[in-house]
Amino acid sequence: MKRIVLSLFLLIQFSLIAQNNNPAITKEEIKDHITYLASDELEGRFSGSKGEKLAGDYIAKEFQSYGLKTMFGDSYFQEFDFTSNIKLGENNFLTISFGEQSHNLKINDDFITAPFSGNGKFEGEIVFAGYGISSDKLNYDDYEGIDVKDKFVLVMRYNPDNDSTKSEFDAFSALRRKASIAKDKGAKGIIFVNGFKPAEDDNLVEFKYDRSAGIDDFPAVHVKRDFADKLIAANGKNFKEIQAEIDNTKKPNSFLITDGKANVETEVIYNNGVGRNVVGWIEGSDPELKNEYIVLGAHYDHLGYGEVGSLYRGDDILIHNGADDNASGTTGLLELAEKFASDPSQIKRSIIFMAFSGEELGLLGSIYIVNNSPVNIENIAAMLNMDMIGRLNEDTVLNVIGVGTSTNFKSMLEEKNSYGFNLSFTDDGFGGSDHQSFTNKNIPVLFFFTGTHEDYHKPSDDTEKINFAGQEDIVKYVYDITVELSNTEARPDYVQVKREAPRAGYGGKVYVGTVPEFGYEGKGFKLSGVSDGGPAQLAGLQGGDIMIKFGKKDLENIYDFMYAMSEYSPGDEVDVVVLRDGEEKTFTLKLQSK
Secondary structure, eight states: OHHHHHHHHHHHHHHHHHHSOOSSOOHHHHHHHHHHHTSGGGTTOBTTSHHHHHHHHHHHHHHHHHTOBOSBTTBSEEEEEEEEEEEEOSOOEEEEEETTEEEEEOBTTTEEEOTTOOOEEEEEEEEEOTTOOEETTTTEETTTTOOOTTSEEEEESSBTTBTOTTSTTGGGOOHHHHHHHHHHTTOSEEEEEOOSSSOSOOOOOOOOOOSSOOOTTOOEEEEOHHHHHHHHHTTTOOHHHHHHHHHHHOOOOOEEEEEEEEEEEEOEEEEEEEEEEEEEEEOOSSTTGGGSEEEEEEEOOBOTTTSSSOOOOOSSOOOOOOIIIIIIHHHHHHHHHHHHHTOGGGOSSEEEEEEESOGGGTSHHHHHHHHSOSSOGGGEEEEEEEOSOSOOOTTOEEEEEOGGGSTTHHHHHHHTOTTOOEEEEEOSOOSSSTHHHHHTTTOOEEEEEOOOOTTTTSTTOOGGGOOHHHHHHHHHHHHHHHHHHHHOSSOOOOOOOOOOOOOSBTTBTEEOOEEEOTTOOSSSEEEEEEOTTSHHHHHTOOTTOEEEEETTEEOSSHHHHHHHHTTOOTTOEEEEEEEETTEEEEEEEEOEEO
16 A cells, blocks of 8 residues: 555656746756656666666656657657576586486576576586686696596686685686686586685575676586585595695696586576667757757666666665666756756757666667767767766765866866866766767767765665755756857867776786777677777777687687786787678787786
């Protein structure tokens, strides 16, 4: 009953907002919009979900009530397909045999198929390969002296330093990397097992989509320790003692398991989803400048029940409402659309209002729209992005990213700051939100952001924590800047800013300067752009290239690229092969330091 009453309340609120449009930007309207968009009724607005559809319909109805024009025939919607999640199919079986013993393992109890496993039926002998690490750089090779061609490798999780993140082996702990190495060595498949360290527990890995395709024709499963223990014991060895010896000596101890065989069938099903960008526009008043566009954008999707990207560590499944991330930015977009629509004569350039979906899955919606733009992409003069603008703090810090992407942005931002913001500037236009997609197309960008907080990507990001008065000032500030940009005689020039090299992580200490196209589901590593002055740009690589080889490593996905990088040092030269317009081209990169 309580849920029915809440639903009726929200429906009435929805109707009142649509009927009582006030062109002024007010904290009251901001609160009303966020209250609906971040309500439990929308169930976290996960891309492709019912909640995302409700949010998209709400935005479109608001656009319509303001009188915004459509850009896709008579529709505000631009649909795009994506892989939303994965599930286990019916055909996941594993039989392990040794000597005269044979064990039929039960899915989810005795074993689990890895989320990146390839599909099919496979059979072969089993080789124990320690931690499954092979690195010339570390002078360590679990595959030395063993033949794994067309066999299954049994490997332990983690590394000889167990779960230490400070270990030189840590970058080799990822299960997908162990599988990639095994496939490169000629193995038929991989079987993971928990060792006795870093913990005695024996939980199976979580079956969760990692936003990348599986490894074709290569099964990967995780078995309970008891079965591996019996396999190794059948060869007269003690599993626990073997692990202790490898850990203590840092020397491999790999061997063929006599009479050991695995019969595996794996089936991972990829579920497809449909996301929707919501787009409306207002035509400028100048007969010439109206053919140029200022884009105002914000993503409206969030994490649903925490399917991806959640930082919540509780046991209960909870809705992630995303009031700040990014009902706040979406609300800013609605308030700006309403304000500009009330008096279109004030703008010379046209303004496009874009509400993106798929941002939390890797900027999917904004990548799709810049590659399938309803207007000539070269006629977009600037893009202003709002993402998490609802938590202005006591120090009134407002982060603005992309300030260096056009010559006059900094002076304009300072001049228009009549609201007393403590402005924090970042020159480059890179970084994790939808403006990145426009930066990659050489479009000047500004990204407004009040900063992360303890509720980021958690169920606790709720409406009552929004600073409505602070957000009102931010939206008014963005309005003032947009008016300025829409009316200048000369469009903003584009300045390519060298991206600051990221901190060491995957890829070790080398820097290549590639910008990935997130959401790409084909083979290889697709670039959406390259950083100015980076090795990739200096060598001649460009956005749209699909890297298929890095040195000796064939690349199936972005993970293979990161793994390959870690084997090199700054100053090394490496040949890379890319597909450009269907043709293979080779370039030599001189790697830089992070």
